[in-house]
Amino acid sequence: MRDCQSFNDALLAKIGWRLLNNPNCLLGKLLKGKYFADCSILQATEASVMSHGWRSVLIGRDLLLKNMGWTVGDGVSINIWQDPWLCLNKQERPMGPPSEQSVDLCVADLLVDGGAQDKLIWSGTKGGEYSVKSGYYVAVEEEPDTRRNDAGFNWKRNVWALDCAPKVKLFAWKLLKGVIPVGERLLERHIEVDLRCKRCGNNESITHLLFQCQFAQKVWQLAPLLPGMDSSGMLVLMVVWPSICNQKSLLPAGIVNGSVVPWVMWSLWKARNRLVFEGFSASPEDTLSTAIRMAREWSLQSKPEKPDTSRSRKPEMIAPTGTRIVRSDAAWSASSLTAGAGWVILSSPQNMTFQQHLEFVASPLMAEGLALREAVLTCQRLKLQHIRFESDSAQLIKCLSSNETIAELHSVVFDILKLSEFFDSVSFVWLPRERNVEADALAKGDLAMFEPLVVGEIVNALN
Ligand SMILES: [Zn+2]
Known part of the structure:
Protein backbone atom coordinates (compact mmCIF):
# COMPACT_ATOMS: atom_id res chain seq x y z
CA MET A 1 0.00 0.00 0.00
CA ARG A 2 2.80 2.33 0.95
CA ASP A 3 4.61 1.40 -2.27
CA CYS A 4 1.59 2.41 -4.35
CA GLN A 5 1.52 5.76 -2.60
CA SER A 6 5.20 6.32 -3.29
CA PHE A 7 4.87 5.30 -6.89
CA ASN A 8 1.94 7.64 -7.32
CA ASP A 9 3.96 10.54 -5.87
CA ALA A 10 6.81 9.68 -8.23
CA LEU A 11 4.46 9.87 -11.21
CA LEU A 12 3.10 13.20 -10.01
CA ALA A 13 6.64 14.50 -9.74
CA LYS A 14 7.11 13.62 -13.39
CA ILE A 15 4.32 16.04 -14.25
CA GLY A 16 6.04 18.70 -12.16
CA TRP A 17 9.34 18.04 -13.91
CA ARG A 18 7.70 18.45 -17.33
CA LEU A 19 6.04 21.70 -16.31
CA LEU A 20 9.37 22.99 -15.04
CA ASN A 21 11.28 22.16 -18.19
CA ASN A 22 8.53 23.00 -20.60
CA PRO A 23 6.67 25.93 -19.02
CA ASN A 24 5.03 26.94 -22.30
CA CYS A 25 3.02 23.78 -22.79
CA LEU A 26 -0.74 24.26 -22.64
CA LEU A 27 -1.13 22.78 -19.17
CA GLY A 28 1.79 24.88 -17.94
CA LYS A 29 0.21 28.10 -19.21
CA LEU A 30 -3.16 27.25 -17.73
CA LEU A 31 -1.80 26.44 -14.29
CA LYS A 32 0.54 29.40 -14.28
CA GLY A 33 -2.22 31.84 -15.07
CA LYS A 34 -4.35 30.46 -12.32
CA TYR A 35 -1.98 29.55 -9.51
CA PHE A 36 1.53 30.98 -9.87
CA ALA A 37 1.37 33.98 -12.17
CA ASP A 38 4.21 35.84 -10.44
CA CYS A 39 6.71 33.08 -9.73
CA SER A 40 7.96 29.72 -10.94
CA ILE A 41 6.22 26.48 -10.10
CA LEU A 42 8.97 25.82 -7.57
CA GLN A 43 7.82 28.77 -5.48
CA ALA A 44 4.08 28.22 -5.96
CA THR A 45 2.08 27.85 -2.75
CA GLU A 46 -1.26 26.25 -2.02
CA ALA A 47 -4.27 28.42 -2.80
CA SER A 48 -7.31 28.57 -0.56
CA VAL A 49 -9.44 27.22 -3.38
CA MET A 50 -7.77 24.82 -5.72
CA SER A 51 -8.54 21.85 -7.90
CA HIS A 52 -7.68 18.29 -7.02
CA GLY A 53 -5.38 18.21 -10.05
CA TRP A 54 -3.33 21.19 -8.92
CA ARG A 55 -3.11 19.81 -5.39
CA SER A 56 -1.65 16.62 -6.90
CA VAL A 57 0.86 18.54 -8.98
CA LEU A 58 2.04 20.29 -5.80
CA ILE A 59 2.59 16.95 -4.07
CA GLY A 60 4.82 15.88 -6.96
CA ARG A 61 6.55 19.26 -6.95
CA ASP A 62 7.42 18.84 -3.26
CA LEU A 63 9.08 15.52 -4.03
CA LEU A 64 11.18 17.25 -6.69
CA LEU A 65 12.24 19.97 -4.28
CA LYS A 66 13.76 17.39 -1.96
CA ASN A 67 16.29 16.31 -4.49
CA MET A 68 16.98 19.05 -7.01
CA GLY A 69 19.98 21.23 -7.53
CA ASP A 83 19.87 27.79 -4.36
CA PRO A 84 21.58 24.42 -3.93
CA TRP A 85 24.52 24.43 -6.35
CA LEU A 86 27.60 23.21 -4.54
CA CYS A 87 27.19 19.49 -5.01
CA LEU A 88 25.89 17.27 -7.79
CA ASN A 89 24.37 14.48 -5.76
CA LYS A 90 22.88 16.19 -2.76
CA GLN A 91 21.50 19.59 -1.92
CA GLU A 92 24.21 21.89 -0.64
CA GLY A 124 18.57 11.12 -8.17
CA THR A 125 19.98 10.22 -11.59
CA LYS A 126 23.40 10.65 -13.07
CA GLY A 127 22.13 12.58 -16.07
CA GLY A 128 20.23 15.04 -13.88
CA GLU A 129 16.92 14.29 -15.64
CA TYR A 130 14.02 13.26 -13.47
CA SER A 131 12.81 9.68 -13.86
CA VAL A 132 9.85 8.03 -12.19
CA LYS A 133 12.07 5.19 -11.03
CA SER A 134 14.47 7.45 -9.16
CA GLY A 135 11.59 9.54 -7.79
CA TYR A 136 10.05 6.39 -6.45
CA TYR A 137 13.23 5.57 -4.59
CA VAL A 138 13.30 8.99 -2.99
CA ALA A 139 9.64 8.65 -2.05
CA VAL A 140 10.12 5.27 -0.36
CA GLU A 141 13.42 6.20 1.21
CA GLU A 142 11.86 7.53 4.42
CA GLU A 143 10.60 4.08 5.16
CA PRO A 144 13.14 1.40 6.10
CA ASP A 145 13.32 -1.29 3.44
CA THR A 146 10.60 -3.85 3.57
CA ARG A 147 11.94 -7.06 2.10
CA ARG A 148 10.20 -7.38 -1.22
CA ASN A 149 9.04 -10.80 -2.23
CA ASP A 150 10.08 -12.11 -5.60
CA ALA A 151 6.74 -13.16 -7.04
CA GLY A 152 6.78 -12.39 -10.73
CA PHE A 153 10.56 -12.31 -11.04
CA ASN A 154 11.60 -14.49 -13.94
CA TRP A 155 14.53 -16.43 -12.46
CA LYS A 156 14.94 -18.57 -15.50
CA ARG A 157 15.33 -15.73 -17.92
CA ASN A 158 17.05 -13.25 -15.64
CA VAL A 159 19.57 -15.53 -14.01
CA TRP A 160 19.87 -19.03 -15.38
CA ALA A 161 19.79 -18.01 -19.03
CA LEU A 162 22.62 -15.49 -18.64
CA ASP A 163 25.47 -16.19 -21.02
CA CYS A 164 28.16 -16.59 -18.38
CA ALA A 165 29.90 -19.22 -16.28
CA PRO A 166 27.79 -21.30 -13.85
CA LYS A 167 29.70 -19.92 -10.87
CA VAL A 168 28.71 -16.40 -11.93
CA LYS A 169 25.08 -17.41 -12.36
CA LEU A 170 25.06 -18.90 -8.91
CA PHE A 171 26.58 -15.72 -7.58
CA ALA A 172 23.87 -13.68 -9.35
CA TRP A 173 21.20 -15.86 -7.80
CA LYS A 174 22.68 -15.39 -4.33
CA LEU A 175 22.86 -11.65 -4.85
CA LEU A 176 19.19 -11.46 -5.73
CA LYS A 177 18.26 -13.74 -2.87
CA GLY A 178 20.26 -11.51 -0.55
CA VAL A 179 22.43 -14.31 0.77
CA ILE A 180 25.84 -12.92 -0.11
CA PRO A 181 27.61 -12.53 3.23
CA VAL A 182 28.27 -8.80 3.24
CA GLY A 183 28.45 -7.04 6.60
CA GLU A 184 24.79 -6.07 6.77
CA ARG A 185 23.54 -9.57 6.00
CA LEU A 186 25.79 -11.17 8.58
CA LEU A 187 24.54 -8.78 11.19
CA GLU A 188 20.94 -9.70 10.39
CA ARG A 189 21.87 -13.28 11.10
CA HIS A 190 23.37 -12.16 14.42
CA ILE A 191 26.93 -12.91 13.43
CA GLU A 192 29.40 -10.58 15.10
CA VAL A 193 31.29 -8.73 12.37
CA ASP A 194 32.45 -5.33 11.43
CA LEU A 195 29.60 -4.36 9.14
CA ARG A 196 31.27 -1.39 7.56
CA CYS A 197 32.63 -1.26 4.04
CA LYS A 198 36.40 -1.71 4.14
CA ARG A 199 36.89 0.95 1.53
CA CYS A 200 34.74 3.82 2.72
CA GLY A 201 33.34 2.96 6.14
CA ASN A 202 29.70 3.12 5.09
CA ASN A 203 27.24 0.40 5.96
CA GLU A 204 28.10 -2.56 3.75
CA SER A 205 24.96 -3.76 2.00
CA ILE A 206 24.87 -5.67 -1.28
CA THR A 207 23.82 -2.56 -3.21
CA HIS A 208 26.51 -0.55 -1.48
CA LEU A 209 29.21 -3.03 -2.35
CA LEU A 210 28.17 -3.41 -5.98
CA PHE A 211 26.82 0.00 -6.92
CA GLN A 212 26.88 2.79 -4.40
CA CYS A 213 30.40 2.56 -3.02
CA GLN A 214 32.70 5.08 -4.68
CA PHE A 215 34.96 2.23 -5.68
CA ALA A 216 32.15 0.35 -7.46
CA GLN A 217 31.05 3.54 -9.18
CA LYS A 218 34.56 4.04 -10.53
CA VAL A 219 34.59 0.51 -11.92
CA TRP A 220 31.20 1.03 -13.63
CA GLN A 221 32.35 4.34 -15.03
CA LEU A 222 35.29 2.63 -16.69
CA ALA A 223 33.12 -0.17 -18.06
CA PRO A 224 32.33 0.13 -21.78
CA LEU A 225 28.56 -0.16 -21.46
CA LEU A 226 25.62 1.41 -23.22
CA PRO A 227 23.61 3.23 -21.93
CA GLY A 228 25.86 3.05 -18.88
CA MET A 229 25.24 2.18 -15.29
CA ASP A 230 23.32 4.71 -13.27
CA SER A 231 23.80 3.38 -9.78
CA SER A 232 22.95 6.47 -7.78
CA GLY A 233 19.29 5.63 -7.21
CA MET A 234 19.70 1.90 -7.27
CA LEU A 235 18.22 0.43 -4.12
CA VAL A 236 16.14 -2.59 -5.02
CA LEU A 237 18.29 -4.95 -7.01
CA MET A 238 15.47 -7.14 -8.21
CA VAL A 239 13.64 -4.22 -9.78
CA VAL A 240 16.58 -2.99 -11.82
CA TRP A 241 18.21 -6.33 -12.54
CA PRO A 242 16.69 -7.02 -15.99
CA SER A 243 17.66 -3.61 -17.29
CA ILE A 244 21.21 -3.66 -15.94
CA CYS A 245 21.87 -7.09 -17.39
CA ASN A 246 20.67 -5.90 -20.79
CA GLN A 247 23.33 -3.23 -21.03
CA LYS A 248 25.00 -3.35 -24.40
CA SER A 249 28.74 -3.85 -24.31
CA LEU A 250 30.81 -1.46 -26.39
CA LEU A 251 33.61 -4.00 -26.64
CA PRO A 252 34.47 -5.10 -30.17
CA ALA A 253 32.26 -8.01 -31.24
CA GLY A 254 33.78 -11.40 -30.59
CA ILE A 255 35.58 -10.42 -27.40
CA VAL A 256 32.64 -11.18 -25.17
CA ASN A 257 29.44 -12.88 -26.29
CA GLY A 258 27.08 -12.30 -23.39
CA SER A 259 26.63 -9.42 -21.01
CA VAL A 260 29.75 -8.32 -19.21
CA VAL A 261 27.68 -6.95 -16.32
CA PRO A 262 27.44 -10.11 -14.15
CA TRP A 263 31.18 -10.57 -14.56
CA VAL A 264 31.83 -7.07 -13.29
CA MET A 265 29.70 -7.76 -10.21
CA TRP A 266 31.55 -11.00 -9.68
CA SER A 267 34.87 -9.23 -9.99
CA LEU A 268 33.76 -6.54 -7.50
CA TRP A 269 32.89 -9.28 -5.03
CA LYS A 270 36.25 -11.03 -5.55
CA ALA A 271 38.10 -7.74 -5.14
CA ARG A 272 36.19 -7.08 -1.92
CA ASN A 273 37.16 -10.49 -0.52
CA ARG A 274 40.81 -10.03 -1.38
CA LEU A 275 40.69 -6.73 0.47
CA VAL A 276 38.88 -8.13 3.51
CA PHE A 277 40.81 -11.39 3.82
CA GLU A 278 44.21 -10.64 2.30
CA GLY A 279 44.45 -6.90 2.72
CA PHE A 280 45.11 -6.54 -1.00
CA SER A 281 43.55 -3.49 -2.61
CA ALA A 282 43.09 -3.78 -6.38
CA SER A 283 42.55 -0.65 -8.46
CA PRO A 284 39.23 -0.04 -10.28
CA GLU A 285 41.08 -0.59 -13.57
CA ASP A 286 42.36 -3.97 -12.40
CA THR A 287 38.95 -4.98 -11.15
CA LEU A 288 37.35 -4.16 -14.48
CA SER A 289 40.05 -5.77 -16.59
CA THR A 290 39.78 -8.95 -14.50
CA ALA A 291 36.05 -9.04 -15.27
CA ILE A 292 36.61 -8.52 -18.99
CA ARG A 293 39.39 -11.09 -19.10
CA MET A 294 37.26 -13.72 -17.36
CA ALA A 295 34.29 -12.97 -19.60
CA ARG A 296 36.49 -13.29 -22.65
CA GLU A 297 38.02 -16.55 -21.51
CA TRP A 298 34.54 -17.91 -20.87
CA SER A 299 33.36 -16.79 -24.31
CA LEU A 300 36.24 -18.50 -26.09
CA GLN A 301 36.07 -21.64 -24.04
CA SER A 302 32.31 -22.09 -24.22
CA LYS A 303 32.06 -21.62 -27.98
CA PRO A 304 34.99 -23.63 -29.37
CA GLU A 305 33.07 -24.47 -32.54
CA LYS A 306 33.01 -20.80 -33.46
CA PRO A 307 36.64 -19.83 -34.00
CA ASP A 308 37.60 -16.23 -33.61
CA THR A 309 38.21 -15.52 -37.29
CA SER A 310 38.04 -12.21 -39.08
CA ARG A 311 34.58 -13.22 -40.29
CA SER A 312 33.04 -13.13 -36.83
CA ARG A 313 34.67 -9.85 -36.03
CA LYS A 314 32.99 -6.62 -37.03
CA PRO A 315 35.09 -4.66 -39.48
CA GLU A 316 36.37 -1.49 -37.95
CA MET A 317 34.45 1.58 -38.92
CA ILE A 318 36.31 3.30 -41.72
CA ALA A 319 36.21 7.04 -41.72
CA PRO A 320 35.47 8.73 -45.07
CA THR A 321 38.60 9.70 -46.99
CA GLY A 322 40.14 12.92 -45.88
CA THR A 323 38.91 12.53 -42.32
CA ARG A 324 41.53 13.03 -39.68
CA ILE A 325 41.51 10.74 -36.69
CA VAL A 326 42.33 12.45 -33.42
CA ARG A 327 42.78 10.48 -30.22
CA SER A 328 42.82 11.97 -26.76
CA ASP A 329 43.37 10.70 -23.26
CA ALA A 330 43.92 12.00 -19.76
CA ALA A 331 45.69 10.93 -16.60
CA TRP A 332 44.37 12.32 -13.37
CA SER A 333 45.81 12.69 -9.90
CA ALA A 334 43.40 12.59 -6.99
CA SER A 335 45.95 13.97 -4.56
CA SER A 336 46.72 17.16 -6.45
CA LEU A 337 43.51 17.45 -8.52
CA THR A 338 45.61 17.99 -11.61
CA ALA A 339 45.66 16.10 -14.86
CA GLY A 340 47.85 15.44 -17.84
CA ALA A 341 46.15 15.61 -21.21
CA GLY A 342 47.53 13.99 -24.34
CA TRP A 343 46.23 13.99 -27.90
CA VAL A 344 47.43 12.66 -31.20
CA ILE A 345 46.50 13.61 -34.74
CA LEU A 346 47.08 10.54 -36.89
CA SER A 347 49.08 11.46 -39.96
CA SER A 348 51.91 10.13 -42.06
CA PRO A 349 54.78 9.81 -42.04
CA GLN A 350 54.55 10.83 -38.43
CA ASN A 351 51.71 11.46 -35.99
CA MET A 352 51.38 14.90 -34.48
CA THR A 353 51.44 14.72 -30.70
CA PHE A 354 50.41 17.21 -28.06
CA GLN A 355 50.29 17.31 -24.31
CA GLN A 356 49.22 19.77 -21.69
CA HIS A 357 49.05 20.09 -17.94
CA LEU A 358 45.65 20.95 -16.43
CA GLU A 359 44.94 22.23 -12.95
CA PHE A 360 41.84 22.21 -10.72
CA VAL A 361 40.37 19.11 -12.31
CA ALA A 362 37.72 17.48 -10.12
CA SER A 363 37.55 13.97 -11.56
CA PRO A 364 39.04 11.58 -14.12
CA LEU A 365 35.92 11.99 -16.25
CA MET A 366 36.31 15.76 -16.28
CA ALA A 367 39.97 15.27 -17.23
CA GLU A 368 38.91 13.19 -20.24
CA GLY A 369 36.49 15.92 -21.28
CA LEU A 370 39.09 18.65 -20.95
CA ALA A 371 41.64 16.62 -22.93
CA LEU A 372 39.17 16.23 -25.77
CA ARG A 373 38.35 19.93 -25.63
CA GLU A 374 42.06 20.74 -26.02
CA ALA A 375 42.20 18.41 -29.01
CA VAL A 376 39.25 20.24 -30.58
CA LEU A 377 41.00 23.57 -30.09
CA THR A 378 44.16 22.24 -31.73
CA CYS A 379 42.20 21.04 -34.77
CA GLN A 380 40.61 24.45 -35.03
CA ARG A 381 43.99 26.15 -34.94
CA LEU A 382 45.25 23.81 -37.66
CA LYS A 383 42.08 24.52 -39.68
CA LEU A 384 41.26 20.85 -40.11
CA GLN A 385 37.74 20.32 -41.46
CA HIS A 386 36.78 16.64 -41.29
CA ILE A 387 37.55 15.03 -37.99
CA ARG A 388 36.81 11.95 -36.03
CA PHE A 389 37.61 12.27 -32.34
CA GLU A 390 38.34 9.06 -30.49
CA SER A 391 38.46 8.58 -26.72
CA ASP A 392 38.43 5.55 -24.47
CA SER A 393 36.01 7.23 -22.06
CA ALA A 394 32.70 5.55 -22.85
CA GLN A 395 30.80 8.08 -20.75
CA LEU A 396 32.25 11.08 -22.52
CA ILE A 397 31.57 9.61 -25.96
CA LYS A 398 27.99 8.79 -24.99
CA CYS A 399 27.37 12.37 -23.93
CA LEU A 400 28.85 13.75 -27.14
CA SER A 401 27.17 11.40 -29.55
CA SER A 402 23.74 10.93 -28.00
CA ASN A 403 21.30 12.99 -26.00
CA GLU A 404 22.55 11.53 -22.78
CA THR A 405 23.73 14.03 -20.19
CA ILE A 406 25.95 13.69 -17.19
CA ALA A 407 25.60 16.64 -14.86
CA GLU A 408 29.32 16.72 -14.14
CA LEU A 409 30.15 17.11 -17.84
CA HIS A 410 27.45 19.66 -18.65
CA SER A 411 29.68 22.63 -19.46
CA VAL A 412 32.61 20.83 -21.05
CA VAL A 413 30.32 18.88 -23.40
CA PHE A 414 28.61 22.16 -24.27
CA ASP A 415 31.99 23.69 -25.11
CA ILE A 416 33.11 20.76 -27.23
CA LEU A 417 29.90 20.70 -29.25
CA LYS A 418 29.91 24.46 -29.66
CA LEU A 419 33.53 24.50 -30.84
CA SER A 420 32.82 21.58 -33.18
CA GLU A 421 30.36 23.66 -35.19
CA PHE A 422 33.48 25.03 -36.83
CA PHE A 423 34.20 21.72 -38.58
CA ASP A 424 32.57 20.52 -41.81
CA SER A 425 32.13 17.04 -40.41
CA VAL A 426 32.81 15.66 -37.00
CA SER A 427 32.13 12.49 -35.07
CA PHE A 428 32.93 11.17 -31.60
CA VAL A 429 33.79 7.52 -31.32
CA TRP A 430 34.73 5.22 -28.48
CA LEU A 431 38.07 3.45 -28.75
CA PRO A 432 39.21 0.50 -26.61
CA ARG A 433 41.74 1.53 -24.04
CA GLU A 434 44.48 -0.68 -25.36
CA ARG A 435 44.32 1.02 -28.76
CA ASN A 436 44.71 4.47 -27.27
CA VAL A 437 48.25 3.87 -26.03
CA GLU A 438 49.95 6.82 -27.67
CA ALA A 439 47.62 9.48 -26.24
CA ASP A 440 47.63 7.61 -22.95
CA ALA A 441 51.41 7.69 -22.77
CA LEU A 442 51.46 11.42 -23.52
CA ALA A 443 48.92 12.12 -20.78
CA LYS A 444 50.73 9.99 -18.24
CA GLY A 445 54.05 11.48 -19.27
CA ASP A 446 52.75 14.96 -18.65
CA LEU A 447 51.32 14.10 -15.28
CA ALA A 448 54.51 12.30 -14.30
CA MET A 449 56.56 15.41 -14.98
CA PHE A 450 54.57 17.23 -12.36
CA GLU A 451 54.01 14.30 -10.07
CA PRO A 452 56.59 11.53 -10.29
CA LEU A 453 54.63 9.15 -8.04
CA VAL A 454 51.75 8.50 -10.40
CA VAL A 455 53.53 6.48 -13.10
CA GLY A 456 53.84 2.75 -12.93
CA GLU A 457 50.20 1.80 -12.79
CA ILE A 458 49.58 1.50 -16.50
CA VAL A 459 46.84 -1.02 -16.91
CA ASN A 460 46.17 -2.62 -20.21
CA ALA A 461 42.52 -3.46 -20.04
CA LEU A 462 42.63 -6.44 -22.34
CA ASN A 463 45.98 -8.02 -21.67
ZN1 LIG B 1 32.16 1.54 0.31
Missing part, protein backbone atom coordinates in the same frame (compact mmCIF):
# COMPACT_ATOMS: atom_id res chain seq x y z
CA TRP A 70 21.71 23.45 -10.06
CA THR A 71 24.57 22.65 -12.36
CA VAL A 72 26.49 25.83 -13.05
CA GLY A 73 26.77 27.27 -16.55
CA ASP A 74 26.84 31.06 -16.81
CA GLY A 75 25.64 31.40 -13.21
CA VAL A 76 22.96 34.05 -13.80
CA SER A 77 20.02 31.89 -12.67
CA ILE A 78 21.54 30.81 -9.39
CA ASN A 79 21.43 32.75 -6.15
CA ILE A 80 24.58 32.02 -4.18
CA TRP A 81 22.80 31.70 -0.85
CA GLN A 82 19.35 30.33 -1.59
CA ARG A 93 24.35 25.63 -0.19
CA PRO A 94 27.13 27.86 1.17
CA MET A 95 27.09 28.53 4.92
CA GLY A 96 25.50 31.86 5.73
CA PRO A 97 24.45 34.25 6.89
CA PRO A 98 25.15 36.52 3.91
CA SER A 99 26.02 40.17 4.39
CA GLU A 100 23.50 42.89 3.31
CA GLN A 101 25.45 43.58 0.12
CA SER A 102 25.88 39.97 -0.89
CA VAL A 103 22.37 38.71 -0.27
CA ASP A 104 21.29 39.06 -3.91
CA LEU A 105 24.52 37.90 -5.52
CA CYS A 106 24.31 35.29 -8.25
CA VAL A 107 26.90 32.67 -9.06
CA ALA A 108 27.57 34.66 -12.24
CA ASP A 109 29.07 37.36 -10.01
CA LEU A 110 31.81 34.90 -9.04
CA LEU A 111 32.70 33.89 -12.57
CA VAL A 112 34.99 35.52 -15.09
CA ASP A 113 32.76 35.06 -18.12
CA GLY A 114 29.84 33.06 -19.42
CA GLY A 115 29.40 29.61 -20.87
CA ALA A 116 26.58 27.15 -21.05
CA GLN A 117 23.25 28.06 -19.45
CA ASP A 118 22.64 27.04 -15.85
CA LYS A 119 20.53 23.97 -15.61
CA LEU A 120 18.25 22.65 -12.90
CA ILE A 121 19.05 19.03 -12.25
CA TRP A 122 17.50 16.21 -10.33
CA SER A 123 20.06 14.60 -8.04
